[in-house]
Amino acid sequence: MEKTVVELFAGVGGFRIGLNHIKRENKSYSEENNFEFLWVNQWEPSTKTQEAFDCYKTHFGNEKNELINKDISLISKKDIPNHTLLVGGFPCQDYSVAHSLKHEKGIEGKKGVLWRQIYEVLLTKKPPFVLLENVDRLLKSPSKQRGRDFGIILKSFDIAGYFVQWKVINAADYGMPQRRRRIYIFASKKSTKYSKKMKKKDILEILNNESIFAKTFKAEQILNYKEYDLTIYDNQVDVSTDFKASFENYGIMMNGKIYTSKYIPVVEEPIKLKQIIEKNVDEKYFLSTIDQEKFKYLRGSKKIERQRNDGTTYFYSEGSMSPYDSLDLPGRTMLTSEGTINRSTHIILDPEKNKLRKLTPIECERLNQFPDNWTEGMPDRKRYFMMGNALVTGIISKIGDEIYKIIDKED
Ligand SMILES: C[S@@+](CC[C@H](N)C(=O)[O-])C[C@H]1O[C@@H](n2cnc3c(N)ncnc32)[C@H](O)[C@@H]1O
Structure with a gap:
């Protein structure tokens, strides 16, 4: 089996950087070429402007790969080349924690339906292996029918003939510089040697020792698990109507049976903000007195009276945050609003100037372990985004x- 990859929802190429361990060395990028990328969307x-695609093209445009800047839903999946590994971080706006529950639409919402695009690729191209990333909220959404969205995803994988494993991982628990909690989903076609080998094993043995996540991210021993059965539903529509589940942060699905368990990570020392901050930072990243006041208000505790659509009122309240982020901790979760005047934007006390400032785009790249200046060339606000x-x-x-x-062991 060749190590060929198709990357969907590619953004600026995080999966490719990770899979091929791309590092920056003296301004030229070295790619280990572990995986051969064939087709990227x-x-x-x-x-109108396509900064993410342009950035991807700047880095990989000269290589032997097809880069497609087109809405994935307009692409016939037959036109995608055969590949071994399908990867993608499909858009998460609809169940993102950044939105209030009122705006939550879940997988049936406008952007959420992009899952169907992945499903079509599974049915048409039947890639032996799949690796996806999303917000951890996916496990719980929508709030009125907990677990429905992830149930639909698992049912789709089951219909397409896959064994699925998932784990919610906070990068900072495993020595990385950001407290970013995301769900990673790894699926293998039932016909692979890998899936067949797994099928013979005991569930606790898989959860504790054999799953891809047990092998990569150390955790405390798991003693029990919950079960859910998707085989009683004929299709995704039935799941969508009736299915509810309280998924834990770790689990597997085999032949339509779900086994899920809460895991506790064996944490590693994280990279701290002070280890990734730049020196001699440009004056434009420092806060003006007015902005300092705005951030003080945003990060402070407050209780605000708001009006519902029906005219009744309620109090929205939030607690206080520290006035600026500790350099002795890894970063918090970076959102697309990073860099704007927003409660979630990182603010640090610059140790050289003893003045408050935002993070620079390079520091944000470092929080994601991207090579420095990967997104150079676009406006700062886009780089943060x-x-x-x-x-x-x-x-x-x-x-x-x-x-x-795993691929090495396949025929
Ligand atoms: C969560 S981001 C993935 C980011 C990526 N993993 C990275 O490292 O940059 C989702 C991406 O899907 C893209 N996207 C949204 N709708 C799309 C569509 N209909 N067709 C193709 N790409 C789409 C967005 O522009 C965004 O870059």
């Missing part, structure tokens, strides 16, 4: 190394 529906959308590439490197070994 990225299209930003909300803007791209990093808010991207992932901590070290996680993908670890999972990718294990996938590499």
Whole structure:
């Protein structure tokens, strides 16, 4: 089996950086070429300009791969080349924690339906292995029918003939510089040697020792698990109507049976903000007195009276945050609004000037373990946005190394 890859929803290439351990060395990028990327798709529906695609093309445009800047739903899946590994961080806006519950639409919402695009690829191209990333909220959404969305995803994998494993991983628990908690989903076609080998094993043995996540991210021993049965539903529509589950942060699905368990990570010392910050930072990243006041208000505790659609009122309240982020901790979760005047934007006390400032785009790239200046060339606000959308590439490197070994053992 060749180590060929198709990357969907590619953004600025986090999966590729992770899988191929791309590092920056003296301004030229070295790619280990572990995995051969054949076909890549990225299209930003909300803007005319296509900065993410342009960035991807700058780095990989000269290589032997097809880069497609077109809405994935307009592409016939037959036109995608055969490949061994399908990867992608499919858009998560609809169940993102950044939105209030009122706006939550879940997988049936406008962007959520992009899952169907992945499903079509599974049915048409039947890739032996799949690696996906999403927000951890996916396990719980929508709030009125907990677990429905992830149930639909698992049912789709089951119909397409896959064995599925998932784990919610906080990158900072495993020595990385950002407290970014995301769900990683690894699926293998039932016909692979790998899936057949797994099928013979005991569930606790898989959860504790054999799963791709047990091999890559150390955890405390698991003693029990919950079960859910998807075989009683004929299709995704039935799941969508009736299925509810309280999924834990770790689990597998085999032949339509779900086994899920809460895992506790064996944590490693994280990289701290002080280890990734730049020196001699440009004055434009320092806060003006007015902005300092704005951030003080945003990060402070407050209780605000708001009005519902029916005219009744309620109090929205939030607690206080520290006035600026500790340099002795890894970063918090970076959102696409990073860099704007927003409660979630990182603010640090610059140790050289003893003044408050935002993170620089390079520091944000480092929070995701991207090579420095990967997104150079686009406006700063876009650079922050791209990093808010991207992932901590070290996680993908670890999972990718294990996938590499798994593929090596296939015929
Ligand atoms: C969560 S981001 C993935 C980021 C990526 N993993 C990275 O490292 O940069 C999802 C991406 O899907 C893209 N996207 C959204 N709708 C799309 C569509 N209809 N067709 C293709 N790409 C789409 C967005 O522009 C965004 O870059």
